[in-house]
Amino acid sequence: MAFYFHGLPIGWVAIMLALLASMGGFIFGYDTGQISDILLMDDFLLRFATCSTPGDVSTCSFSTVREGLIVSLLSIGTLVGALLGAPIADFLGRRYAMSVECVVFTIGVIIQITSNHVWQQFAVGRLVSGLGVGALSAAVPMYQAETAPSQIRGTLTATYQLFITFGILVAYCISIGTRDMSNSASWRIVVGIGILWALILGIGILFMPESPRWLAAHDRMEDAQFSLARSRGIPKEEAKSHYIITREVEEIKSSVEYEKQIRGGWIDCFRPQNKTLYRTLLGMSLQSLQQLTGANYFFYYGATVFEAVGLSDSFVTQIILGTVNFVCTFGGMYVLERFGRRRPLIIGGIWQSAWLFVFAAAGTAVDPTTHPGVGKLMIVSACMFIWGYAMTWAPGVWILIGETFPTRTRAKQGSLSTAANWIWNFLLAFFTPFISSAISYRYGFVFAACNLTGAVVVYFFLYESSNLSLESVNMMYTDPNCKPWTSREWAPPGYSSRQDLIDRTRAAEAHKPLASSALEKGKIEESSEPSANGS
Numbered sequence: 001m002a003f004y005f006h007g008l009p010i011g012w013v014a015i016m017l018a019l020l021a022s023m024g025g026f027i028f029g030y031d032t033g034q035i036s037d038i039l040l041m042d043d044f045l046l047r048f049a050t051c052s053t054p055g056d057v058s059t060c061s062f063s064t065v066r067e068g069l070i071v072s073l074l075s076i077g078t079l080v081g082a083l084l085g086a087p088i089a090d091f092l093g094r095r096y097a098m099s100v101e102c103v104v105f106t107i108g109v110i111i112q113i114t115s116n117h118v119w120q121q122f123a124v125g126r127l128v129s130g131l132g133v134g135a136l137s138a139a140v141p142m143y144q145a146e147t148a149p150s151q152i153r154g155t156l157t158a159t160y161q162l163f164i165t166f167g168i169l170v171a172y173c174i175s176i177g178t179r180d181m182s183n184s185a186s187w188r189i190v191v192g193i194g195i196l197w198a199l200i201l202g203i204g205i206l207f208m209p210e211s212p213r214w215l216a217a218h219d220r221m222e223d224a225q226f227s228l229a230r231s232r233g234i235p236k237e238e239a240k241s242h243y244i245i246t247r248e249v250e251e252i253k254s255s256v257e258y259e260k261q262i263r264g265g266w267i268d269c270f271r272p273q274n275k276t277l278y279r280t281l282l283g284m285s286l287q288s289l290q291q292l293t294g295a296n297y298f299f300y301y302g303a304t305v306f307e308a309v310g311l312s313d314s315f316v317t318q319i320i321l322g323t324v325n326f327v328c329t330f331g332g333m334y335v336l337e338r339f340g341r342r343r344p345l346i347i348g349g350i351w352q353s354a355w356l357f358v359f360a361a362a363g364t365a366v367d368p369t370t371h372p373g374v375g376k377l378m379i380v381s382a383c384m385f386i387w388g389y390a391m392t393w394a395p396g397v398w399i400l401i402g403e404t405f406p407t408r409t410r411a412k413q414g415s416l417s418t419a420a421n422w423i424w425n426f427l428l429a430f431f432t433p434f435i436s437s438a439i440s441y442r443y444g445f446v447f448a449a450c451n452l453t454g455a456v457v458v459y460f461f462l463y464e465s466s467n468l469s470l471e472s473v474n475m476m477y478t479d480p481n482c483k484p485w486t487s488r489e490w491a492p493p494g495y496s497s498r499q500d501l502i503d504r505t506r507a508a509e510a511h512k513p514l515a516s517s518a519l520e521k522g523k524i525e526e527s528s529e530p531s532a533n534g535s
Contacts, residue, residue: 012233013208013209013230013231013233014147014148014149014152014156014231014232014233015156016208017143017144017147017148017205017208017209017231018144018148018156018157018159019159019163020200020201020204020205020208021098021140021143021144021160021201021205021208022140022144022159022160022162022163023163023197023200023201023204024098024101024133024136024137024139024140024160024163024201025137025140025159025160025161025162025163025164025167025398026163026164026166026167026170026197026201027102027105027132027133027136027167027194027197027198027201028133028136028137028164028167029163029164029165029166029167029168029169029170029171030167030168030170030171030194030197031074031126031129031130031133031167031171031194032074032164032167032168032171032296032299033167033168033169033170033171033172033175033299033322034171034174034175034190034191034194035070035071035074035126036299036318037171037172037175037176037179037190037315037318038175038187038190038191039062039067039070039071040179040315041175041178041179041186041187042057042182042186043181043182043183043184043186043187044186044187045057045060045061045062046060047115047116047117047119047184048062048066048070048115048117048119048122049061049062049066050062050063050066064433064434064437066119067433068429068430068431068432068433068434069123069430070119070122070123070126071429071430072425072426072429072430073123073124073126073127073130074126074127074129074130074133074429075130075422075423075425075426075429075430076127076130076422076426077108077126077127077128077129077130077131077133077134078130078131078133078134078137078422078425079130079134079419079422079423079425079426080130080131080134081101081104081130081131081132081133081134081135081136081137081138082134082135082137082138082415082418082419082421082422083134083415083416083419084131084134084135084415085097085101085134085135085136085137085138085139085411085414085415085418086138086411086412086414086415087411088100088101088135088139089138089139089142089143089214089411090214090411093210093211093214094139094142094143094146094147094210094211094214095143095205095206095208095210096206097135097139098136098139098140098143098201098202098205099201099202099203099205099206101131101132101135101136101139102132102136102198102199102201102202103132103198103202104128104129104131104132104135105129105131105132105133105136105194105198106132106194106195106198106199107128107129108125108126108127108128108129108130108131108132109125109129109191109192109194109195109198110125110195111124111125111128112125112126112129112191113125113188113191113192129194132198134418134419134422136201137418137421137422138411138414138415138418140160141157141160141398141399141401141402141414142211142401142402142410142411142414143211144156144157144159144160144402145157145399145402145403145470146211146212146213146214146402146410146470147209147211147212147227147231148231149231149232152337153399153402153403154333154336154337154341154399154466155333155334155336155337157395157398157399157402157403158329158332158333158336158337158395158396158398158399159333160395160398161329161332161394161395161398162326162329162330162332162333162395164394165322165325165326165329165390165394166326167197168299168322168325168326169319169322169323169325169326171190171322172315172318172319172322173319173322174189174190174193175190175315176315176316176319178190179315209226209227209230209231210223210227211227212224212225212227212228212231212248212249212252213252213256213407213470215227216249216252216253216256217256217259217260217407221249221253224249224252225240225245225249228245228248228249229242229245232244232245248469251469251471252471255407255471255474256407259406259407259408260408264276264406264408264409264412265412266412268408268409268412269409269412269413269416274406274474274477274478275477275478276406276409276413278461278477279404279405279406279413279477280405280413280416280417282404282461282462283400283401283404283405283413283414283416283417283420284416284417284419284420285420285457285461286397286400286401286417286454286457286458286462287397287401287417287418287420287421287424288420288421288423288424289393289397289450289453289454289457290393290394290397290421290454291421291424291425291428292424292428292447292450292451292453292454293349293352293389293393293447293450293451293454294352294356294385294444294446294447294448294450294451295385295386295389295393295394296425296428296429297428297432297443297447298321298382298385298386299321317379320379320383321382321383321386324383324386324387324390325386325389325390325394326390327390328386328387328390328391329390329391329394329395331390331391332344332390332391332392332394332395332396333395335391335392336392336395336396336399336466337466340464340466340488341396341399341400341462341464341465341466342458342459342462342464342484342487342488344391344392344396345392345393345396345397345454345455345458345462346455346458346459347392347455348388348389348391348392348393348396348455349392349393349451349452349453349454349455349458350451350452350455351384351388351392352385352388352389352392352393352448352451353448353449353451353452353455354448355381355382355384355385355388356381356385356444356445356447356448356451357444357445357448358377358381359378359381359382359385359441359444360441360442360443360444360445360448361444362374362377362378362381362441363378363440363441363444364440364441364442378441393454400462400465401414401417401418402414403465403468403470403473404463404465404473404477406474407470407471407474459484459485460484460485461484462484463476463477463482463484463487463490464484464487464488464490464498467498467501467502468492468498468501472491472492475492476490
């Protein structure tokens, strides 16, 4: 069963697999969002914090080190998991890898909810859960990018980030519902429900098609053909004869055969040939800069930050931020599909920087606890920052990680990039309490500068990969005549521009006269100019 988008068939299975795989992002977001509120719950404080008067929650507080470790050990686990995610996904296949990683996550949750009074056990449970979350963060975007039709690849891959924001919001909502419970159920319910999300992903993904590129790499071309047909909504009996499937299979097959001759190991991710090192460093830089936008400053410690601003109910403010984050990510899916990758990231970096300057300047100029108007301005600034982040950098970077690297090293480069994300995630989670106590809201100026840096990096180093197949993206990066700032017009040989590629692809499926005439024109251009591109 299929519907048509820009004249091309898209199977409902492609939508389902993107949504189901994105449960990996939901698990990531849920685990990120829950800890901010849990740290303020009475029973959790009585059990795991230091209390000067035993049994009196008003005398209980976490030391900076203990709070930092409880929050950040998840990130250490995710760092290791992200590095293991590539070989696991390459060995088991994308689907089975995700199922195994859900089991690991569940084990971590069980360790956490069985903790009684030993905070180290809870922290270790977060470490183990992090192994599963990190491996999923490497496998899910890769699976989505390899399986989704190129016409909607950006939108479907962005559902990973959408589900991260949804997970954060759901964690906030469940926390506000359980916070008034006087016993351990207040936090154990919040943590334990995470098992449900892992079951949905771990079991459901087994009913989805495997990545056609992974199947082709393991000499299972017929299975790859059927996988493509399912994602396109084309009946199995037509898979071998349908020209779109035949064209995509041939493209994947020739790419895989070429890459088998030059198999890529970890060391190959750092070789300068074909801009492989360039792309490895670019992916790691983008993931690092996504963390340095400052978004997790609000997600990890938002409740504590807004309590310090003088709000009577910081939990409610967290839900407001979470809602803005979730709703605006829908806009991000449209923006990144409509305007490409480069422009939204550049504009987003500038926008985010401006509002963080406002947030930091307001909090530094006067004491927000004695000036309610300033506190409200800081909340508005945080919401405007999250608005820009959710529509640009949040989904955009995950899309790029799935489509920037060549097939032979994609899994490993994706893992390295995701590992960079988790390194900075840990550093920010652990050191934020120390930095905030030292420089208070001036911390926002640091993040503002990082956002501007991100915009500069995107302008000078990122190539525009929207509306291109993964194989064409690889060709673009290796074309010496194409530069990042001219890449928006680049197209494969035989096409005069990116728009020509889009128009002819649509016309081909619709069997319009434009398809044949444009093809002939393309052949003439190709014979007269071997390296046709729009640069």
